[in-house]
Amino acid sequence: MREKMKKCLFYVLAGLMMLATPLTVSAEGTANYCFGSGGPYRKAPVAYEVEKVYHAVDLEGVENLNELESMFVTEDSIYVATLNAVLVLDYDFKVKHILSEYEDENGNTVKINAPQGLFVTDEGELYVCEPNAGHVLIFDRNYKLLHNYGQPEGLDISVAYKPSQIVVDSLDRMYIIASGIYEGILEVNSDNKFQRYFGSTTVSISPLEVFFRMIATEEQLSKQALILPTEYSSMTINEKGFIYTTIRSSEVENPIRLLNVNGKDIMPEDWQGEHPMGDWGYAIAQRVTSESGPSNLSYIDCNEYGMYMVLDRTRNRIFTYDGASNVLFVFGGSGDKDGCFRNPVSVRWLGDSSRVLVADKLAQSITVMKPTNYAGAIIEAVRLETEGDRENAVVEWQKALEMNSNCSVAKDAIGRELYWEGRYKESQEILGQIYRTDYYSMAFEKTREEIVRAYAPGAVAVLVVLIVAVKAVRHVRKGRKGGDAYAKG
Amino acid sequence: MQKASSFDLKKWLDRVVEEGIRFPLYMMGKPFKAFSDIKYEGRGSVPACVVFMLMLMLLSIMRQSYTGAVFVEVEPRYMNIWMVMMGALAQTVLLVAANWSVSVLTNGSGSAREIFMVAMYAQYPYIWLSALYLALSHVLSLNEAALLNFCLALGLVCTLFYGFIGLVSVHGFGFFQGIASVVLTIIALVIIIFIILLLVMMVSELGAFLSTVWEEIVLHYF
Numbered sequence: 189m190r191e192k193m194k195k196c197l198f199y200v201l202a203g204l205m206m207l208a209t210p211l212t213v214s215a216e217g218t219a220n221y222c223f224g225s226g227g228p229y230r231k232a233p234v235a236y237e238v239e240k241v242y243h244a245v246d247l248e249g250v251e252n253l254n255e256l257e258s259m260f261v262t263e264d265s266i267y268v269a270t271l272n273a274v275l276v277l278d279y280d281f282k283v284k285h286i287l288s289e290y291e292d293e294n295g296n297t298v299k300i301n302a303p304q305g306l307f308v309t310d311e312g313e314l315y316v317c318e319p320n321a322g323h324v325l326i327f328d329r330n331y332k333l334l335h336n337y338g339q340p341e342g343l344d345i346s347v348a349y350k351p352s353q354i355v356v357d358s359l360d361r362m363y364i365i366a367s368g369i370y371e372g373i374l375e376v377n378s379d380n381k382f383q384r385y386f387g388s389t390t391v392s393i394s395p396l397e398v399f400f401r402m403i404a405t406e407e408q409l410s411k412q413a414l415i416l417p418t419e420y421s422s423m424t425i426n427e428k429g430f431i432y433t434t435i436r437s438s439e440v441e442n443p444i445r446l447l448n449v450n451g452k453d454i455m456p457e458d459w460q461g462e463h464p465m466g467d468w469g470y471a472i473a474q475r476v477t478s479e480s481g482p483s484n485l486s487y488i489d490c491n492e493y494g495m496y497m498v499l500d501r502t503r504n505r506i507f508t509y510d511g512a513s514n515v516l517f518v519f520g521g522s523g524d525k526d527g528c529f530r531n532p533v534s535v536r537w538l539g540d541s542s543r544v545l546v547a548d549k550l551a552q553s554i555t556v557m558k559p560t561n562y563a564g565a566i567i568e569a570v571r572l573e574t575e576g577d578r579e580n581a582v583v584e585w586q587k588a589l590e591m592n593s594n595c596s597v598a599k600d601a602i603g604r605e606l607y608w609e610g611r612y613k614e615s616q617e618i619l620g621q622i623y624r625t626d627y628y629s630m631a632f633e634k635t636r637e638e639i640v641r642a643y644a645p646g647a648v649a650v651l652v653v654l655i656v657a658v659k660a661v662r663h664v665r666k667g668r669k670g671g672d673a674y675a676k677g
Numbered sequence: 678m679q680k681a682s683s684f685d686l687k688k689w690l691d692r693v694v695e696e697g698i699r700f701p702l703y704m705m706g707k708p709f710k711a712f713s714d715i716k717y718e719g720r721g722s723v724p725a726c727v728v729f730m731l732m733l734m735l736l737s738i739m740r741q742s743y744t745g746a747v748f749v750e751v752e753p754r755y756m757n758i759w760m761v762m763m764g765a766l767a768q769t770v771l772l773v774a775a776n777w778s779v780s781v782l783t784n785g786s787g788s789a790r791e792i793f794m795v796a797m798y799a800q801y802p803y804i805w806l807s808a809l810y811l812a813l814s815h816v817l818s819l820n821e822a823a824l825l826n827f828c829l830a831l832g833l834v835c836t837l838f839y840g841f842i843g844l845v846s847v848h849g850f851g852f853f854q855g856i857a858s859v860v861l862t863i864i865a866l867v868i869i870i871f872i873i874l875l876l877v878m879m880v881s882e883l884g885a886f887l888s889t890v891w892e893e894i895v896l897h898y899f
Contacts, residue, residue: 620746629747629819636816 785848795843
C-alpha cells in the first residue's frame with residue numbers, strides 16, 4: 189500500500205516536473221539541480237555557461253576533429269587527441285603544434301593512429317596511448333619520439349595489449365588502463381617493466397549465484413556470461429600522487445575511487461554515508477527522461493582544491509564534487525544546443541580560472557564553459573577552505589546560499605563554521621535544516637551545557653529549600669503532635 | 678438529574694488507575710498469573726486495551742514528528758500521518774488475526790478478545806519506554822545515543838517476553854507448543870499479507886479494466 193502511494197506520488201511529481209520543465213529550463217543545459225537532504229533533485233541555479241564552442245574551422249590548420257577521445261591540460265597548453273593527430277593548443281585555442289606523424293627508431297615516418305589517453309609530465313614529456321597499435325609513445329618537449337613502449341616486459345596476458353589511458357607519477361612510473369585486462373590498472377616503471385596490478389577491483393557474487401553455479405552443468409555454465417571484475421574507464425592523478433578513477437558500471441557501489449600508493453580506495457563517503465556515484469535518484473529521473481539506470485561514469489578530472497568532476501555518459505551530465513564527496517553542482521545534459529552534449533568523451537579543468545573544457549565526439553567540438561556567479565562562489569569557497577581561510581570561505585558560501593536556498597553544501601559549511609566560531613544556537617538552526625546530525629549534536633551539547641549552567645544552581649537551590657521546608661514542616665507537626673500527646677497524657 | 682449524580686468521578690478515576698496502571702504493573706510482576714486472571718477471572722478490560730492501542734498509534738506519529746532533531750530518522754515533512762497510524766494499527770490487527778487463525782487450528786483455547794488483550798498488555802512497557810525515548814531524545818546528544826537505543830531494545834524484549842508468556846497462558850500451551858505457535862503465526866502473517874496484496878492488485882486491475890471499458894464506450898458512442 190505504502191509502495192503504491194509512493195508510486196502514485198512519483199507519477200504526480202514526475203508529471204509536475206514535466207509541466208515545470210519547459211517553463212524553467214534555462215539557456216544552459218538541463219541538469220541544473222542539486223542534492224538535498226531527504227530527496228535528490230532540488231532545483232539549482234545554472235552552474236556553468238558556454239563561453240565558446242570550438243569546431244575544426246575555428247582552429248587554424250586543423251582539418252577535422254574526428255574521433256575526439258581525450259584531452260589533457262597543462263599550465264599553458266591543451267592537448268587534444270583526434271583520429272590522426274594530437275593537437276597542442278594554447279588557452280586561447282591558437283594552434284601551437286599538430287603532432288600527426290613522428291620518426292621512429294629506424295628513421296621511418298609513422299602516422300599517429302587513433303590515439304586515446306594523453307598525459308604530459310611537468311617536464312613536458314608527452315605520453316600518447318595508441319590502443320590499436322598496442323603501444324605507448326613518449327615524446328619530448330619538441331615532439332621528438334623518445335620511446336615507443338609496446339607490451340610491458342613481464343606482463344603475461346592472453347589478449348592483445350591495448351593501452352587506452354595513462355597517467356604518470358612524479359617518479360615516472362606509468363599507470364596504464366588497458367582494455368580487456370580485468371586484473372586492474374597496470375603499474376609499469378619508467379623503462380617499461382611491468383611491476384604489478386594496481387587497484388584491483390573485486391567481483392562480488394551473491395550466495396544465490398554461487399549456488400546456481402554449483403548446480404549448473406558444464407553446458408549451462410558455458411552459456412552464461414562470465415562474471416568479470418569491472419574495468420576502470422578513466423583516471424587522473426593529483427599533485428600528491430593520488431589517482432582518481434571511475435568505473436563504468438552500475439553494479440559496483442563505489443564507481444568513483446581515489447587510490448592511494450597501495451592501490452587502496454580511500455575515497456571518503458559524504459556525511460550521509462553515501463559514496464559519490466553521480467545520480468543516485470535515478471529511479472525518479474527515469475520517469476522524467478528517456479534514459480534509465482544509474483550514471484555511467486566515463487571520465488574524471490581533479491583540480492588542486494581537491495575538487496573533481498565526473499562525466500556521466502547515461503545522461504551526459506557532469507557532476508562536480510568537493511574533497512568530502514559532496515555534490516557541489518551538476519551541469520550539462522543531452523541535446524544539441526550549447527551547453528548540452530551529444531556524446532561527451534572528455535572533461536578537463538582549464539587552469540586556475542575554473543573554466544571547463546568538454547570534448548564532444550559526435551558534435552566534433554570542444555566547448556569552453558565558464559562558471560556562473562553561483563558556481564564561481566562555490567568554487568571560490570572550496571578554494572578558500574582548502575587554503576584554510578574559513579572565514580572568507582563562509583562569505584562565499586553565504587553568497588551561494590543567497591542564490592540557491594536549497595544549497596545544502598553551503599548550509600553545511602556555514603553551520604559547521606558557526607559551530608567552530610562558538611555560535612551554537614545559529615549553528616544548530618542551520619544544521620537542523622539539513623539534518624546534519626553529527627555537528628548538530630555537538631552544537632546541541634554546548635547549548636545544553638549553557639542551559640544547565642544557567643539553571644542548575646537555581647534548581648539545586650530550590651530543591652534544597654524545598655527539602656528543608658518539608659523537613660521543617662514535618663518536624664514542627666511532629667513536635668505539635670508530640671506536644672498534643674503530652675498534653676493529653 | 679438522577680443519572681448525572683450516578684456518575685462518580687472518584688470511582689471512575691479508581692477504575693482508570695486500576696486498569697491503566699495497577700493491573701499492567703501486576704502483569705509485569707507476575708505475568709503467568711495475570712494472564713490466567715485475564716482468561717479465567719475476567720480481569721483486565723478491553724476499553725483499556727483500546728486506549729493502549731490509541732496510545733501506540735499516537736506514539737508512532739509522535740516518534741516521527743517530535744523526536745529531537747539529533748535523532749530524526751525520517752524527515753517530518755515527508756511523513757504521512759495516516760500511513761503511520763495505519764501501520765501501527767495494521768501491525769496489531771494482523772498479528773492478532775494471524776495468531777487467532779493459527780490457534781483455532783491448533784486447539785489453542787484463547788479467543789480473539791484475549792489475544793488482543795495479550796498483545797496490548799505485552800506492549801504496555803513499550804508504550805512507556807517509547808514515551809521515555811521521545812522525552813530523552815530532546816535532552817541527549819549523539820554521544821549518549823546508546824541510552825536511547827537501550828530504551829527501545831528493552832521495550833522490544835519486554836514485548837516479546839510478555840507476549841510469549843501471554844500467548845502460552847491464554848492458549849494453555851506448553852513451551853514448545855508456544856514456539857511452534859509463534860512460528861506458525863509468522864507463516865500465517867505472511868500468507869495474510871500475500872492475500873491482501875493479491876486482492877489489492879486484483880481490485881486495481883479490475884478498476885483499470887472497468888475504466889478502460891467506460892472510456893471505450895464514451896469514445897465510441899458519445
